[in-house]
Amino acid sequence: MNPHVRHLRRTLPATVTLAHGGGGSAMRDLIEGVFIAAFTDSDAPLEDQACFDLAALAAVGDRLAFTTDSFVVDPLFFPGGDIGTLAVCGTINDIAMGGAHPVALSCAMIVEEGLPVEILRRVAASMAETARAAGVPIVTGDTKVVARGACDKLFVTTTGIGVVRAGAHIGIGRARPGDIVLVNGLLGDHGAAILSARGDLALDSAIESDCAPLHGLVGVLLDAAPGTRSLRDATRGGVAAVLNELAEASGVGVRLRELDLPVRPEVVGFCEILGLDPLYLANEGKLVAVVPPEEAEAALAALRAHPLGREARAIGRIVETRPGRVVMETRFGGERIVDMLVGDQLPRIC
Amino acid sequence: MRFVDEFRDPALARVVIREIETIAARMERGRERPFAVMEVCGGHTHAIFRYGLEGLLPDIIEFVHGPGCPVCVLPMGRVDDCVSIAERPEVIFATFGDAIRVPGSRKSLLTAKAEGADIRTVYSPLDALALACRNPDREVVFFGLGFETTMPSTALTIRRAAREGVGNFSIFCNHITIIPTLRALLETQDLGIDGFIGPGHVSMVIGTEPYRFIAEEFGKPMVVSGFEPLDLLQSLLMVLRQLESGVAKIENQYARVVPDTGNRAAMEAVAEVYEPRETFEWRGLGSIAHSGVRLRERYARFDAERRFAVPEISVGDPASCRCGEVLTGKLKPWGCPMFGTACTPETPLGALMVSSEGSCAAYYQYGGVRQPQFEGAA
Numbered sequence: 019m020n021p022h023v024r025h026l027r028r029t030l031p032a033t034v035t036l037a038h039g040g041g042g043s044a045m046r047d048l049i050e051g052v053f054i055a056a057f058t059d060s061d062a063p064l065e066d067q068a069c070f071d072l073a074a075l076a077a078v079g080d081r082l083a084f085t086t087d088s089f090v091v092d093p094l095f096f097p098g099g100d101i102g103t104l105a106v107c108g109t110i111n112d113i114a115m116g117g118a119h120p121v122a123l124s125c126a127m128i129v130e131e132g133l134p135v136e137i138l139r140r141v142a143a144s145m146a147e148t149a150r151a152a153g154v155p156i157v158t159g160d161t162k163v164v165a166r167g168a169c170d171k172l173f174v175t176t177t178g179i180g181v182v183r184a185g186a187h188i189g190i191g192r193a194r195p196g197d198i199v200l201v202n203g204l205l206g207d208h209g210a211a212i213l214s215a216r217g218d219l220a221l222d223s224a225i226e227s228d229c230a231p232l233h234g235l236v237g238v239l240l241d242a243a244p245g246t247r248s249l250r251d252a253t254r255g256g257v258a259a260v261l262n263e264l265a266e267a268s269g270v271g272v273r274l275r276e277l278d279l280p281v282r283p284e285v286v287g288f289c290e291i292l293g294l295d296p297l298y299l300a301n302e303g304k305l306v307a308v309v310p311p312e313e314a315e316a317a318l319a320a321l322r323a324h325p326l327g328r329e330a331r332a333i334g335r336i337v338e339t340r341p342g343r344v345v346m347e348t349r350f351g352g353e354r355i356v357d358m359l360v361g362d363q364l365p366r367i368c
Numbered sequence: 369m370r371f372v373d374e375f376r377d378p379a380l381a382r383v384v385i386r387e388i389e390t391i392a393a394r395m396e397r398g399r400e401r402p403f404a405v406m407e408v409c410g411g412h413t414h415a416i417f418r419y420g421l422e423g424l425l426p427d428i429i430e431f432v433h434g435p436g437c438p439v440c441v442l443p444m445g446r447v448d449d450c451v452s453i454a455e456r457p458e459v460i461f462a463t464f465g466d467a468i469r470v471p472g473s474r475k476s477l478l479t480a481k482a483e484g485a486d487i488r489t490v491y492s493p494l495d496a497l498a499l500a501c502r503n504p505d506r507e508v509v510f511f512g513l514g515f516e517t518t519m520p521s522t523a524l525t526i527r528r529a530a531r532e533g534v535g536n537f538s539i540f541c542n543h544i545t546i547i548p549t550l551r552a553l554l555e556t557q558d559l560g561i562d563g564f565i566g567p568g569h570v571s572m573v574i575g576t577e578p579y580r581f582i583a584e585e586f587g588k589p590m591v592v593s594g595f596e597p598l599d600l601l602q603s604l605l606m607v608l609r610q611l612e613s614g615v616a617k618i619e620n621q622y623a624r625v626v627p628d629t630g631n632r633a634a635m636e637a638v639a640e641v642y643e644p645r646e647t648f649e650w651r652g653l654g655s656i657a658h659s660g661v662r663l664r665e666r667y668a669r670f671d672a673e674r675r676f677a678v679p680e681i682s683v684g685d686p687a688s689c690r691c692g693e694v695l696t697g698k699l700k701p702w703g704c705p706m707f708g709t710a711c712t713p714e715t716p717l718g719a720l721m722v723s724s725e726g727s728c729a730a731y732y733q734y735g736g737v738r739q740p741q742f743e744g745a746a
Contacts, residue, residue: 287369350597351378352420357733 034133039163049161052135053125056142057149057156068122068157070179075121079181083118085109086177094137094171096215098207098226099302101174102145107231107302109176110154111251114233115305117186117240121179123149125159128173131166141172152231154178180233186240192247193268197336198314200307202235202321203228203329205257206285209299214288221291225284230303235326242320243313252304255359257333258297260306261344262358274334274346274356297346298359308336375596376419384601385424391608392426402430404560405607406697408550409567410437410723411595417730419597429604432560432697433727435549436567438514438542439466440719440726441650441695444685446542447472449678453509453540454485456676460503461487462496463511470722473683493525493539500529500537509672512539517569519543519661520634523641526663526670540672541662544648546570547578548659553696554586561697563607565600566592568622573638575630576620583616594622641667649682651719652692691718694727701731708732 030051037044054064075082089105099107106123113120125145129138149156156176207228214223232251240246248268250260257279261272281289281296289296303326309317314332321327334346344356395403407413413433416422422431435441451472454461461477468477468489481487486506490496493510500508512522522539529537546567553559566579571592582590589610593603603621610616620626641664648660663671672678685691688706693699701707701720711717713729720728 283369290369290372348418348420349378350376350381350419350421350424352423352597354417354420355733 030135032135034129034131034135034138034163036131036163036165038129039161045161045163048135048138052138052142053127053159053161056139056146057125057159066158068124070121075181078119078121078183080184081118081182083113083116083180083182084178085112085116086175087112088173088175090170090173091212092170093215094141096227097211097224099229100141100144101172102141102143103148103229104302105174105176106145106148106152106154106156107229108253109178110152110231110233111302111305113178113180114231114236115188115249115251116180116182117188117236117246117249118180118182119237120152120154120233121181122155122157124177125156126175126177127159127161128169128175129161129163130169130171131163133171137172141174148231152233154231154233183240185244186246188246188249190248190250190264191267191269193264193270193308193336194247194310195270195336195338196311197247197308198311198332199261199272199274199334199336200309200314200318200321200330200332201252201257201280202232202305202307202327203303204280204282204285205252205301205304206281206289206296206299208302209256210285210288212300213292221288223284223288225282225288228301228303230326232303232305232326235321235324236305238320238324239307239317243307243309243317245310245313246307246317247310248306248308250306252301252306254300256296256298256300257304257306258295258344258356259358261334261356264306264308265344266342268336269341271337271340271342272334272344273337274344276346276349278331278333280329280331280333297356372596375594375598377598380598381424381601384598384605388429388601388605388608389426391605391612392428395608395612396426396428399428401560402428403562403608403611404430404432404697405563405565405604406432406434406561407565407593407600408434408436408546409565409570410440410726411569412565412567412593412600413437413727413730415595415597415600417733421597421600425604429608433694433730434564434697435553435650435653435695436515436546436570437720437723437726438518438544439470439723440691441544441653442467442470442513442542442719443649443651444471444473444683445649445681447476448474448683449673449680450511450540451475451477451480451485452679453672453676454480454487456507458507459486459676460499460506460508461485461511462490462499462508463487464491464513465489466723467511467513469716470719471716493522494528497525497529497534497537500534504536506536507675508537509676510537510539512541512543515544515546515567515570516573516638517567519638519642520573520631523637526641526667527637529670530667535669538670538672538675539663541642543642543661544650544659545644545661546574548656549650549653550579550582552653552656552659554582554588556696558698559696561588563588563611564590565603565607566590566618568592568594568599568626571620571622571626571630573631573634576618576626576628577630579618583618587616589616589619591619591621592626594625640664651685652689652695654692686717689718691720691728694720701728704728
């Protein structure tokens with residue numbers, strides 16, 4: 019670690035003030051003392067941009083993938099993760115869902131004045147740890163401090179680049195009748211964890227967010243099923259939102275079987291009490307994959323062999339009928355349409 | 369999950385469905401229109417769609433979705449009053465989530481919130497009371513909404529506020545009662561409803577006795593039902609058996625939760641805190657005598673209507689809206705020209721499209737599977 023940085027860390031005040039956004043030495047102390055200290059071991063002078071060797075990128079694949087995502091989760095810390103792990107995993111996953119290998123991330127922080135520096139440190143540490151474990155470095159960033167009330171505690175934006183593996187052609191509009199729909203595990207954990215961590219439901223639960231980077235899992239999936247048609251991480255709006263987009267974009271119908279949906283009993287109970295539907299709950303470590311039928315078995319086996327895919331399951335299939343619609347065969351033998359939600363999924367009152 | 373999974377057992381369901389089919393086949397002969405069974409409660413409507421029950425039943429049986437969603441029957445004028453209270457700078461307006469998107473004539477609570485009103489979603493009236501205690505310099509108003517199901521909890525909250533001397537708490541009372549409403553419904557002309565599936569949660573409070581007039585005066589069967597799919601199928605079977613045998617009585621399928629005499633403690637709290645209004649306006653149904661309640665004089669200081677000047681302007685439903693006919697079972701949502709065109713969950717014209725328990729929203733959300741069969745009037 020850079021000894022200069024270590025010295026600065028001791029001199030930081032306990033809370034972030036507008037002075038830390040002023041562009042002067044206070045800002046530099048904050049950036050170096052919190053972010054640089056966490057994200058890099060190098061003591062090279064800071065530049066405004068990161069540079070990449072094009073030949074090295076081209077050796078991994080044949081197209082560049084580029085994505086960005088903002089994170090405004092409340093609370094900042096929740097069982098199974100925090101805004102930092104979410105920001106790293108979320109952008110890695112967006113890259114991975116294009117069949118790309120993530121190369122590097124940027125990180126922009128918008129901090130509300132008054133936030134304890136200790137909170138920033140904790141977030142930076144978990145971002146660094148998540149990025150390191152995923153093998154995707156955070157190579158550039160930005161910090162702004164805004165007046166109290168102009169944002170809520172801390173907003174994080176991460177941007178990522180990656181390289182798409184040659185031969186992979188993955189898209190939301192590529193599903194065809196006969197294809198099989200897979201998920202890599204239990205649904206709804208993140209949404210349920212956040213809702214119960216908010217505390218206003220007065221429900222105690224042991225449900226943890228499933229927040230995880232999925233590029234390794236996508237790698238083994240594409241090795242086993244190179245013909246994979248579509249990949250999406252089932253974040254806001256849950257599996258229901260992903261499948262509706264897919265049905266519309268591909269001009270196909272999707273047929274689900276409720277009995278095949280993997281949901282842990284705690285989440286089932288949580289949804290039961292609040293009148294929620296796990297299909298609409300957010301996930302942060304779950305993907306929906308559409309694979310051609312002849313590759314489905316190999317795809318499922320590959321997912322299950324990976325630590326993040328042990329509970330992988332085929333949940334439905336792509337059909338010609340009712341294009342644009344997602345229809346579920348209910349546990350009870352009936353049928354219902356699984357539509358998009360208009361807004362938030364709100365608890366029913368009676 | 370125990371006590372839930374048993375009531376969702378597909379194998380048991382098949383047994384009940386076979387019995388329903390047998391009885392329906394016997395009754396079908398010479399019948400010109402389907403047997404229409406109204407489920408009064410929005411929770412039942414939700415379950416029917418969620419489990420796809422209509423698709424499992426013979427065509428000769430039809431569910432009519434009744435007026436038992438308190439959010440749906442709230443008239444626009446009341447929403448306007450609600451928004452005007454919520455927009456006062458001193459007010460924190462606490463509401464259940466369902467009510468937040470209901471359109472008023474000017475705006476919904478959701479829009480008012482976006483424009484700066486301090487509106488919070490709560491899960492219990494006690495949460496609202498706690499908000500009042502935490503914010504002594506603000507006026508906390510709770511949006512009291514619902515049938516007899518939610519009335520006891522607001523009554524007990526008001527009693528507690530009175531006992532603890534909380535001065536900055538009040539409720540905007542829109543509680544409604546089911547019995548006058550069912551009577552008004554039964555008195556409408558050409559009511560094409562053969563029997564009723566009675567509301568489980570309301571009955572948990574009021575018991576089954578108050579429904580007797582439905583059988584005795586109007587000759588219609590009613591079975592009070594639970595909310596799981598097997599509960600609903602069994603209740604339907606019980607209604608059909610009554611119809612076949614030509615008797616009409618009130619039966620209780622949900623005896624594991626509903627005592628025939630109701631919940632005395634809850635009823636006492638309700639009677640102590642509320643009194644019937646002379647009349648209350650329902651969306652789509654018009655004014656119904658004694659169908660709403662307000663706070664008694666003794667608790668007047670907790671009454672938001674008396675504490676704040678509210679406009680109290682009655683606003684008619686949009687002329688194109690046919691919510692009333694849908695609510696009385698005369699029209700299926702598909703039969704309304706606005707359904708799915710001008711009126712969608714994104715831009716609801718009528719309240720039936722707003723709440724997840726409203727029949728139009730349920731049809732729109734879940735119901736597309738059997739659309740062709742629903743075309744035209746019921």
